Amino acid sequence: MKSNALIRIGLLGILAAAAAPQAEAALGCKDIMNMVNVSVPENIVVQTIEDSGDKFTDEDVSCLRSNGAPGAVIAAVEGQMAASNVDTAPVDVAPPPPTDEWDDDDALGGGRTRTDDGGDLTDGDEVDEGRSPQVIEDAIELYRANKPLSASKVFYEVLADGTYPAEEPKIKYYLARCLYDLKMYHASQHYFLDVLKLGPSSPYFKYALPKLVAVAEYTGDDTDLLKIVPKIPPDEYPRQAKNHLYYLMGVRLYEQDKLADAQRYLSQISTKSDLYLRSKYFDGVIYNRQGRLKSAVKAFRDVIRDADAIDVFSERELKEVERLRDLSLVNVARIYYSIQRFDEATKYYDLVPHESSVWPQAVFEASWANFMQNDLNMALGQILTIRSPFYSDNYFAPEATVLRALTFFNLCEYSQVEKELLRFEDEIHPITNELKDFTEQYRSSEGKKLADQAYETYFEGSPGASVLPKSMFNTFLQNQSLAGLVRHLDLMDAELELIDSQKAAWKDSVGSGLSEVIERDRQTYKRRAGLLLLAEMADMANYLEDLLGQSEIIRFEVVSAQRADYNYRMSNTELLDQTSRLDIDFATAVDFIYWPFNGEFWKDELGYYHYTEQGSCQ
DSSP: OOOOOOOOOOSOOOOOOOOOOOOSSOOOHHHHHHHHHTTOOHHHHHHHHHHHOOOOOHHHHHHHHHTTOOHHHHHHHHTTSOGGGOOOOOOOOOOOOOOOOOOTTOOSSTTOOOOSOOOOOOTTOOOOOOOOOHHHHHHHHHHHTTOHHHHHHHHHHHHHHTOOGGGHHHHHHHHHHHHHHTTOHHHHHHHHHHHHTTOTTSTTHHHHHHHHHHHHHHHOOOHHHHHHGGGSOGGGOOGGGHHHHHHHHHHHHHHTTOHHHHHHHHTTSOTTSTTHHHHHHHHHHHHHHTTOHHHHHHHHHHHHHHHTTOOOOSHHHHHHHHHHHHHHHHHHHHHHHHTTOHHHHHHHHHTSOTTSTTHHHHHHHHHHHHHHTTOHHHHHHHHHHHTSHHHHTTOOOTHHHHHHHHHHHHTTOHHHHHHHHHHHHHHHHHHHHHHHHHHHTTOSHHHHTTHHHHHHHHHTSOOSSOOOOHHHHHHHTTSHHHHHHHHHHHHHHHHHHHHHTSOHHHIIIIIHHHHHHHHHHHHHHHHHHHHHHHHHHHHHHHHHHHHHHHHHHHHHHHHHHHHHHHHHHHHOGGGTTGGGGOOOOOOOOTTOOOOOOOSOOOGGGTTOOOOOOOOOOO
């Protein structure tokens, strides 16, 4: 069995739409402020507003502003004001200026003098730096009038002309806000990053950073945030982004094996944050890594307990809470397995719900625990479950065949062991060879520069006569960083289509420049994804080679065991025909009904298969 490594929890995944409660009356300022005042997460309030379909008035906006509503909430209400504010396409503008790539070696700020008061304003409140040139003020008014398409063209034209270099941070910030409101999230990220490169001294830094966090939550890809966070002093974290940035730093430090520092950041996450339960889960991960098993078990049990009590406001949050609970059950089981308390491990594996995405993994690991308790028929039944068609295409578990062979070996069914292992080796050798040959092409420093081609081979093109199963790629995508990049790349493709669907006047000017930015960034992101994919493939190749080595050892042991068995039988000839005279008792517990398995799988039977192998041991 593989070491009891913990399933890695990455950063926030896809931001699913919240299911807004049905209301008999339209939403109003009072209803919205009630949600805000009871600490409903900002993104859920925004989604509720958008899902309501209600139209709002200037009076609603004024009420929200006077009551201190968050800027994102006000922007959502403004987005659903009178139909007369619907955007129209402006005139053509000049071509876009060249854009800078984010440089890992760039220092944030560049020695600029701080111009804001360091206060903790809500997102959407703008910094008063005095009036800008009239064209910029007019564009800001267009944006505030819920005309982001028109405003974006003006901002873009001014930026392209380079007429007001001192105003560029402000222009880029508002351009990014326009693109964000247009749901062009990658393009908005591009300009938010430009603002952030100026550092905390920029008056727009603490407004751009929460928006970048929101984009990362939507895409599920934190790679750009992870480049920025270490360069920002914690006391410069904007209020709206603090919890996410604490979590990111905790994850980063954990991966650098700085466990105490990681816990210090994670401990600062608010109990009201949707990341709080995840931070508690990570406590268990860190304690386990430190060998503090009692503390780890307590932390995981806290997650299991709190998962049933925590308030959730969307389907996405509910799925995440359930996932953390189920992963915590699995990790408690793994800890008990590691100290050879296999009965306790089995109890926790059995608590994972059948409908959970974690359940196949729990069933497989439980089969090892039952094997270690010599409950061989139960182990065989659990292996049968995960090898059923319900999971064979989605869950890659080559180790299950090795365990099945070991189980038959312990039952002295040597011919079955040989059959299982030869079939396993015939299947796994070509897979291992393809993984090794493919990754070898990219092992050099020059090869790594072409990692985008590795991504394209398996995720965009056709790998030809590949023998790699689909279920293996599902395993690779358990790496949340890789999964986030894959989703981000898919969203970039969708964004290009969205740009192409706009009116010609906008598409041929702003859209053309944004398309160039996205196409250029796609190559960068594909290279990142390719490097992660190659690392996963290399790890898988090593894992499969190890299993193949174990298979050869077991087959060698089979030969030795068969020789000893033959010698025993030849020395005890009176036992040769004894098995034919045995009356096999298939008696079962009175509270179970047993049906013979005929090769047909039924979903409600999964997890309940139990062999009745008597074995051939003498």
